[in-house]
Amino acid sequence: MKNFIKILVLFCVFTHASFAQEVKLGKVSKEELKEKIYAKDSTADAAILYRNIKVSFVYVESKGFIIEREVHERIKIYNKSGFKHGTIVESLYQSNSTRESLTGLKAYTFNLVGDEIEKIKLKKSDIFKEETSKYYKKEKFTMPNLKEGSVIEYNYTVSSPFYSSFNEIILQYDIPIVQQEIKVEIPEYFSFKNMTKGYLAYDINRSSKAGSITFTNKNRSSSGYVTKTDFSSSKIDYKINVSKVQMKDVPALKEEVYVNSMNNYRAAIKYELQYVKFPNSSIENYSTTWESVVKKIYENDEFGKQLDIKKYYKENLSKVLAGKTSETEKLEAVFTHVQARMNWNNIYGYSTDEGVKKAYDLKTGNVADINLMLVSMLRAAGLNAKPVLVSTRSNGVPLFPTRYGFNYVVAVVNTNGKSIFLDATSKYNKPNMLPIRALNWAGRIVNEGGLSSSVSLLPDHKxxxxxxxxxxxxxxxxxxxxxxxxxxxxxxxxxxxxxxxxxxxxxxxxxxxxxxxxxxxxxxxxxxxxxxxxxxxxxxxxxxxxxxxxxxxxxxxxxxxxxxxxxxxxxxxxxxxxxxxxxxxxxxxxxxxxxxxxxxxxxxxxxxxxxxxxxxxxxxxxxxxxxxxxxxxxxxxxxxxxxxxxxxxxxxxxxxxxxxxxxxxxxxxx
Structure with a gap:
């Protein structure tokens, strides 16, 4: 597996001295509009002319640190096949009343009309919001008046209160990138582990700069009938660690046959929080080992607690198990019951959405609702059943300890010296046949208390x-x-x-x-x-x-x-x-x-x-x-x-x- 994740030196790395100056929003040239093909890849239907991503931690009084990701991209559309790159989608995470937001959107389409540059601004009617699950919503916009030869440009900021793991920073698209600059600024209080993937070579230039937080203090004092309010301020200085990646002529990621997900091999940087240490506070550890990762997942009420809820199915389970004596008969009976009764709502996740009891009553739920219910029933039937955390093929392979690498959960039963994998979300699979979406190298078996072990998910029979x-x-x-x-x-x-x-x-x-x-x-x-x-x-x-x-x-x-x-x-x-x-x-x-x-x-x-x-x-x-x-x-x-x-x-x-x-x-x- 190490051979799969090593970075191969395929393309040149450009230094700061050779990198062009920052491109200003709205200053598109006639040369860019007249360009017919991308010279270094004539098959490209579009190309990123310029891309700038800046991730920084901003202190907001009464809220603490939030993450801001500023995006600026300019894209050349060469032909009608490239029109699909004119729709931009951001997936925003939400948990209860806390959520990510997209603000400050400015977007334009540029066309050459005669010898004049036509500039068309994105309208509010071209912006759409869609709730995709309990935890995510999509905000997307489609650029107006797209034509062959158009240049589109946009910038916006995504603000997130969830600093434990910010989005993977993509360095390679399905279309070429002419030039890009990625900058990440992290206060010294946060220790992140950098994880890289892909087959492009690049350098990370590291430096530091000074940062500060100014607090405003309000003091009130009373003398007789007079109340006086005084304001004072205090400042804390801290160091900001800066990482910068600058690249030119980044090739498109080309699709190849028989690949589980090309995203597994797309050049990218992932920042996983290891610990937080604020002044005069103890260290708060996050995902540093598989043991700590799985323990946090297990202790989540929407995971571990769901395995112990049993009363809701007790009566039905007795009927399902009637006359069944062997472990194989019990396994097949429980699996068939859950598979037939439950209907998957096409939402992934290792945390329940409705909760197992409500999902059982509604006869529908997400992956965790159905498969954690399955584990609980199998245990109640006297079988040695455990949940298995999985990353689907489309989600990538979690090569390093991370809570966010998993997005799925299945069941495993150890019986007669064999491990039998089960997933009741599909109507067309059977015991020891996971849906193809879940066949992604390896998963992690979750034991009591949150201990875990790796297990291969790959079928061994033809x-x-x-x-x-x-x-x-x-x-x-x-x-x-x-x-x-x-x-x-x-x-x-x-x-x-x-x-x-x-x-x-x-x-x-x-x-x-x-x-x-x-x-x-x-x-x-x-x-x-x-x-x-x-x-x-x-x-x-x-x-x-x-x-x-x-x-x-x-x-x-x-x-x-x-x-x-x-x-x-x-x-x-x-x-x-x-x-x-x-x-x-x-x-x-x-x-x-x-x-x-x-x-x-x-x-x-x-x-x-x-x-x-x-x-x-x-x-x-x-x-x-x-x-x-x-x-x-x-x-x-x-x-x-x-x-x-x-x-x-x-x-x-x-x-x-x-x-x-x-x-x-x-x-x-x-």
């Missing part, structure tokens, strides 16, 4: 798709036959997620298109919505022009539309792990009857090729039969995550697979 086909080719090169398709585990889970709510006609249209335009008839499906059984499809099909006829020869692709025609790995090198989510295997057993009057002139040689030390395997064999051809193919990847150092081997493996699968059988007239 999910399979098996296809059996009996078909025949006509003299005109048309193909007809029958198919039986069997999907197990995560392949079945993905099928159900994507297709269970589709009408059959809509699904068959999608399947026909995916299978090279075949026509499907006599379709049937078993276990479409039963999570603990494989999805089994049976249907008849026909396909015109399945074989290519040239003169007296017929050319047939043995795997037909199941042939992989393109290598998914195209780049010369790979910096990120290849993440399939789960091990998998595709199997095909195909029997093809050839037309009368034809014989098999050529069949490709069989092959058995592997990649790495047991990472994957491809077996492919063809043989003649009295009526035609027998094809057997098995392609498997045996690990959910493959290290970047194995990238070239995997790329070559896919090349060998494609070369073999695209070889054609040659039939000739007798």
């Amino acid at each position: 999910s399979t798709e098996s296809v059996m086909m009996m078909a025949s080719i006509s003299n005109e090169g048309n193909l007809e036959g029958k198919i039986r398709r069997n999907c197990r585990d995560y392949v079945a889970y993905k099928f159900r997620i994507n297709n269970s709510e589709l009408a059959e006609d809509s699904y068959l249209e999608k399947l026909e298109e995916a299978y090279n335009g075949i026509e499907i008839s006599e379709y049937s499906i078993d276990n479409k919505k039963i999570p603990n059984k494989p999805v089994v499809e049976n249907f008849s099909f026909n396909l015109e022009d399945a074989a290519e006829i040239l003169g007296d020869k017929m050319y047939v692709s043995p795997l037909l539309w199941f042939t992989q025609k393109e290598n998914p790995f195209k780049t010369e090198k790979r910096d990120y792990p290849i993440d399939y989510g789960y091990p998998w295997e595709d199997k095909h057993m195909i029997t093809i009857k050839i037309p009368e009057g034809y014989q098999v002139e050529f069949i490709p040689q069989s092959i058995n090729v592997s990649v790495g030390d047991g990472l994957g395997n491809f077996k492919y064999s063809l043989s003649k039969t009295p009526i035609g051809l027998q094809i057997s193919s098995s392609l498997s990847l045996n690990k959910a995550i493959i290290n970047p150092q194995d990238y070239q081997g995997l790329k070559d493996f896919y090349t060998a697979v494609i070369e073999k699968q695209t070889e054609k059988v040659v039939l000739s007239k007798i």
